Amino acid sequence: MLTALTELTDGSPARAVQAALEEHLAGADRAWLHEALAEAQAAADAETAAEAGAAGRSLWTLPTWELRFAEAGRHCRPARGGPSGPSAQDLADAARVLLLHTVRAGHDTTSRLYTHGSAAERRAVLLALPHLSAHTPPASALALVEDALRTNDTRLVAAAVGPYAAEHLDQHAWRHAVLKCLFTGVPVDAVDGLAPRARGDAELARMLRDYAAERTAAGRPVPDDLHRVLALTADRDTADRPHVTAAPSEES
Amino acid sequence: MRIFDPHIHMTSRTTDDYEAMYAAGVRAVVEPSFWLGQPRTSPASFFDYFDALLGWEPFRASQYGIAHHCTLALNPKEANDPRCTPVLDALPRYLVKDSVVAVGEIGYDSMTPAEDTALAAQLQLAADHGLPALVHTPHRDKLAGLHRTVDVIRESDLPPERVLLDHLNETTVKAATDSGCWLGFSIYPDTKMDEDRMVAVIKDHGIEKVLVNSAADWGKSDPLKTRRVGDALLAAGFTEDDVDQVLWRNPVAFYGLSGRLRLDVTDCPEPLHEGNSILRGGE
Structure with a gap:
């Protein structure tokens, strides 16, 4: 159930997770990942992504990086089939965890994404929690x-x-x-x-x-x-x- | 015989149904969001329902070897209830999810101005999200409802080849075919269509763009009606390839327009075993 790649997302630095993920993605999907992470980085830099930007914005307005978070499952598919490699779920997990890490998601963001997320998105939020402790109050x-x-x-x-x-x-x-x-x-x-x-x-x-x-x-x-x-x-x-x-x- | 049921409300069905469906050849389903059987009283009720269609129901289906996708929408009946219509504002957040393959089911119930508004708004949402639309035709005043539906589709940004008109029958199939939309038929034990009438319609109109579904829900309905139609078509002299086109390739082609259809269930959490959470969940 929990393969090597997912374990990687539990403890490795983001750079290592990204390298492992990219190894399994085809060119177009890798390009999608780069763009999605750049959008998350820009959102984090502008402080519009998580807590600051959320204030005053409708709950239903989707920042671009949150759209990428939602659609990760259809862009992070194993480039090569076969039973030995990571599953599509592993790759989507890793991509979503990277996005949350990059955007430095805080309490309101993780709660929002979990509450209105698919099961796959909720799973990614849960997997990302250990990576987000610097941005969230303890046990929040x-x-x-x-x-x-x-x-x-x-x-x-x-x-x-x-x-x-x-x-x-x-x-x-x-x-x-x-x-x-x-x-x-x-x-x-x-x-x-x-x-x-x-x-x-x-x-x-x-x-x-x-x-x-x-x-x-x-x-x-x-x-x-x-x-x-x-x-x-x-x-x-x-x-x-x-x-x-x-x-x-x-x-x- | 491989079967894709393009319209079935599995939330209302039991795991026995999943088992019987798999045995009958069903390997993929699309579950449109619809009415609960009683009125909802707030958008939050929709959110819990959408959660089920995006989480728990695909999980249940995967444990029985069936790929599950959904279509999301404000249904026609509740488009008339101001307690429910705010869900339209929330739909964009849900329509981007990976397993959402269309906006639906939308259309007319009583053909009110509120239904006009909701139908047009949701056709626009489909166009904006690169999704096709599942449009049901009303149970009452069906032919007039079909004409009005087609008019609204023509005025929308969504081309008819990205629309599936559902619950068709002998009286509506011609106008629906002329519209350029895909053609859906729901096979029921007593109402809507039955398998023999379905064979007759296909004899007249061919299998092009024809989809057959059970539309099974909490009412009197049968999740194996798709298989019954397949058997009836074979008995009437249609080939296995014809049956495959109606029961598999046509629904794959239509919902494949979303670019989100995934027919493998390799992410099935674990093979079935005695400890599985569905068997144990109620203990």
């Missing part, structure tokens, strides 16, 4: 992450559990995010900072064991990822791997 985009975690769209759930969630979700919400991944089939590899945050979390371990018991009672398989996370909840000092049984655990 948490509502977007929480919105995405309420959906059942696995593309959004996977994008919501990145570094921003790792940093800002409280422990209760974070545990439910992990459980939701197991529930909806999002690989827990998508959960940023899983191991350090799960370590020693007895409540998460209880929730996992209860879920395993519920699955087993229904005659359904327990996802492998559940065992993985349960193992991570073991305290650093605990030698034994936690044990899943069909019977309800002590805490349940």
Whole structure:
């Protein structure tokens, strides 16, 4: 689900993301990207793009760079087919994250783009959040992450559990995010900072064991990822791997 | 038989329908925005609906191997409601989205001045956004409505070859053909067209620019009617290539005018498995 290119967008400098993205685009699409990023840069330089320009402008007036943000999916298509390369979704994600980074999107801009965005655009906003911390008050985009975690769209759930969630979700919400991944089939590899945050979390371990018991009672398989996370909840000092049984655990 | 249903309201349908549609050969759908079955009371209600057509519904469809696109608009019925018409101001923000392949469904319901205004404004939006338009013909006073629709199209900046006139029948097909627009037929269990009448129309008028849809929604309707028409055409002696043109190539050609049609579902989040979010969502 999360390929190398998308992981790149989670942590690499914009220049590296752009280079990786361009490698996979055909000439016309690369030209589109250059123009779109130049428009975003111009908007950021003029301070008309995000917060300053938004004041007094109709919500429905679309600055050019926001139009590029919306249409990225039809301009960033893999130049070469084949199962090994990045998917169209990966490329559109990367292009949109680059645009948000370039325009230095702040709180109002990310909220607007998320609220009126397609699922693909919402996903890109979520993926971009770690890149935008310099332009947004701490944890101010948490509502977007929480919105995405309420959906059942696995593309959004996977994008919501990145570094921003790792940093800002409280422990209760974070545990439910992990459980939701197991529930909806999002690989827990998508959960940023899983191991350090799960370590020693007895409540998460209880929730996992209860879920395993519920699955087993229904005659359904327990996802492998559940065992993985349960193992991570073991305290650093605990030698034994936690044990899943069909019977309800002590805490349940 | 590969099938593209160019007009179906999947938001109103179940995952069983998606499964049966895939089994019948449906690999692509276009979902036009329309009435909810009860009046909306604000533009915000449209936004939630557009969100579904741009997010959740394509996600559901992809899990069943079906490519999903949509058309967005203020529908004719609600064009008469001042609580709803402000959504026209918001449409430009939504019409630029990747999976929007037309403005629609627009047209007439009761043929009021408010409907005149909304139809003309939305034809202009289509022209401005490089999109074709899906224009339904009214259920009541259909032939007069078709003539009035064609007049408005002629006065617009959108050429007729970028317009699909829908819900046609025996009484409107000639005037619709003469207009130069694409021709859409909705096949219903009791109302609109049925598969045998559809075969007769095609025998008379040929398959050029003809699209067949189920227009299935929350009313009595059948998402497999496209397949029934394909079977009826074959039984009547049409070739598989004829059927492919009507049920696949014509809708691909029409919505392809948007430049946004993507018929691969390779971005399908994950293959179906027991843990998928649709199966589990309600638990």
